[in-house]
Amino acid sequence: MRDLIFWLSAKKAFTQPIARTGMRLGFARRFIAGETLEDGLRVAQELNAKGLRIMLNRLGEYVTDRREAEAAYEGYREMLEELTRRKIDGSISIKPTQLGLSFAPDLCCDLALRLAREAARLNNFVEMDMEASDSTQATVELFEAVRRQQENVGLAIQSYLYRSAKDLERLKPLRPKIRLVKGAYREPPALAFPSKRQVDENYRRLMRVLFSDGFWPAVATHDEKMIDLAKQMARQQGGGGDRWEFQMILGVRRDLQEQLVREGYRMRVYIPFGTEWLPYFMRRLGERPANLWFVAKSLLKGG
Ligand SMILES: Cc1cc2nc3c(=O)[nH]c(=O)nc-3n(C[C@H](O)[C@H](O)[C@H](O)COP(=O)(O)OP(=O)(O)OC[C@H]3O[C@@H](n4cnc5c(N)ncnc54)[C@H](O)[C@@H]3O)c2cc1C
Numbered sequence: 001m002r003d004l005i006f007w008l009s010a011k012k013a014f015t016q017p018i019a020r021t022g023m024r025l026g027f028a029r030r031f032i033a034g035e036t037l038e039d040g041l042r043v044a045q046e047l048n049a050k051g052l053r054i055m056l057n058r059l060g061e062y063v064t065d066r067r068e069a070e071a072a073y074e075g076y077r078e079m080l081e082e083l084t085r086r087k088i089d090g091s092i093s094i095k096p097t098q099l100g101l102s103f104a105p106d107l108c109c110d111l112a113l114r115l116a117r118e119a120a121r122l123n124n125f126v127e128m129d130m131e132a133s134d135s136t137q138a139t140v141e142l143f144e145a146v147r148r149q150q151e152n153v154g155l156a157i158q159s160y161l162y163r164s165a166k167d168l169e170r171l172k173p174l175r176p177k178i179r180l181v182k183g184a185y186r187e188p189p190a191l192a193f194p195s196k197r198q199v200d201e202n203y204r205r206l207m208r209v210l211f212s213d214g215f216w217p218a219v220a221t222h223d224e225k226m227i228d229l230a231k232q233m234a235r236q237q238g239g240g241g242d243r244w245e246f247q248m249i250l251g252v253r254r255d256l257q258e259q260l261v262r263e264g265y266r267m268r269v270y271i272p273f274g275t276e277w278l279p280y281f282m283r284r285l286g287e288r289p290a291n292l293w294f295v296a297k298s299l300l301k302g303g
Contacts (some may be wrong), residue, residue, distance in 0.1 A: 001289040005282065006186045027295055030251040031271040031284045032059070037079060040273035043250065044088045044110050051261040052269050053245070054090035055127060056083070059274035062097045066107065069100030073111040075125075077118055084122045091125040093270060096139050105138055109145050116150035123170060127177070127218075130156040133192070134184040140167050154218065158183030159203035160192040168209050177216035180206055182223075184283045204229060211237050211244070218268070221246035222256065231265075249284070 033043040037058070037159050044054045058075050060068075076092055077259060083090050094115065101108040112128070119126045128143055130136065143155045154177030161183065182199050183192065187223065193199045203226055210217035211233040219230040227246065245266035248257050260267045272280055285291045 001180065002286045003186070005286040005292070017052050019156050028277060028281055031249065031272070031281060032277045033250065033271050035273065035275045035277075036272065037075070037082065040079075040140055040271055041082055041086060041088065043271050043273075044083075044090050045086065047269050047271070048089050049256060052267050053122070053256060054088065054269050055093045055247075056090060057093045057095070057129070057270060057272045058098075059272050059280050060098045060276045061095045061131065061279065062102055063100060064103055066100065067103065069098070069104065069107060069111060072098045073115060076115050080119055080124055082113070083124065090127075090268075090271075091127060092119070092128055093127040095129045095131055095140055097131055097135055101135055101138055101142060105142065109142055112146050112153075113149060116146055116153050120152050125152045125154065125177075125255060126154065127154040127179060130158050130181070130183075133187050134163065136161065136163065139160075140170070143176075144171070147171075149250060153177075154179060154216070156181050156220070157206065158192075159206050160187060160199045161191065162191065164202070164206060165209070168206060168213075168215070172213055172215070175214045175216070177218060177243075178210055179218040179220045180210060184287065186286075191232045200226070207233065217244040218247050219244070222248055222253040222269075224256070227256070227260070 002255055033039045047054050047280055055198075058072065058079065058158070059263060060072060063069050063072065076094060079092055083092075090151055090238050092115075094112065095106055096112070099108040099111045112126070116126050128139065130139060139155070143153065147153050154170070156179040157167060159180065159182050171178070180203065193202060200223070203221070207217065207219065207226065207230060209215070217230070219226065221227065246260055247268045247270060250269055252273045256269050257269060285295065
C-alpha cells in the first residue's frame, strides 16, 4: 500500500484534485497549519497554550534556483523574528534542499550558517530535516560545517538507513542535538532496512547511543513502544541531561502529545505550513494508509 501511495503521488490525475481541494475542504489542515506564516504562528500559539513547544517548517524542497533558495532563507529569517516578537516557545526546522543543497552546496552552507547566527542572536535554535538518501551525505557534511561554528543547530537521523549508526559515530565529538526518526522516504534495500521490524530495532539501538553517548536526544516518533523505552533510558542512564525531548508531527497522536506534557515531559510539535504542502502530505498518507480513507471521504463529500 505504501508503494502504491508513493506511485500515486507522482500521478497528476491523482494529486491535482487533492491539491485543489485539500485546503478548501480542510483535510490537509490536519497535518498542515495552513498556507501562510500567519497560519503557522496561530497554530504555534494554540499549542503553546497547551504546554507544547513547537518547531516551524515552511514547506518546500529540492529548489533548483538561487533566488528560490534565498527566498527560503528570507522566509526562515522572518519566522525567527516573529517567534521572538510574539514570544512563542518554538524553533525552526529547515530542509537543506530548500536552501539549495542539491545544486549549490556552498550557497546552502552560507544560508544555513547565517540562519543559525540569526537564531543565536535571538536565543533560538535551528534543526535540519533529513531528506531522501541522495542528499544524506551532503546533509551530514553541511551539518558538521555549520555545527563547528554554531552550537544552536540540530540534525535529524533516520533509523531506516544502514549508515545512520556510522553517522552518529562521526557526529559524536560535536555532542549535537539529534532528532531520531524512522525515516519517511522510499529507499532501496541496498541503503535501508527493508522491514519495519529491522527499522524499529535500529531505532532502539540508535536511541541507546543518543542517551548514553552525550548527545542531546530528540525522540521523534508516535510509536508508544519507543516512547516508553525513551522514558526508561532517560531514567536509567541519566542520559540526555535535562534537555532531551519528545517530538511529534502536527495532527498525529494529539492525545499522546498532551498526555506526555501532563506527565511532565518536554514535547515539541513539528508545524509545517506553506503552499507546497503536497509532497509532505503524501508522505503522511504513506505512513498510515488508513489516512487515505479520510481523504477519500472528504473528496467524495465536497469535491
Ligand atoms: C517531529 C518529527 C520530525 C520528523 N522529521 C523527519 C525528517 O527530518 N526526515 C524523515 O525522513 N522523517 C521525518 N519524520 C517522519 C518519520 O521518519 C516517520 O515517517 C514518522 O514519524 C512515522 O513513524 P513513527 O516513528 O511515528 O512510527 P510508526 O511505527 O510509523 O508509527 C507508530 C504509530 O504512530 C501513528 N502514526 C504514525 N504516522 C502516522 C500518520 N502519518 N498518520 C496517523 N498516524 C500515524 C500510528 O498510530 C502508528 O501506529 C519526522 C517525524 C517527526 C515526529
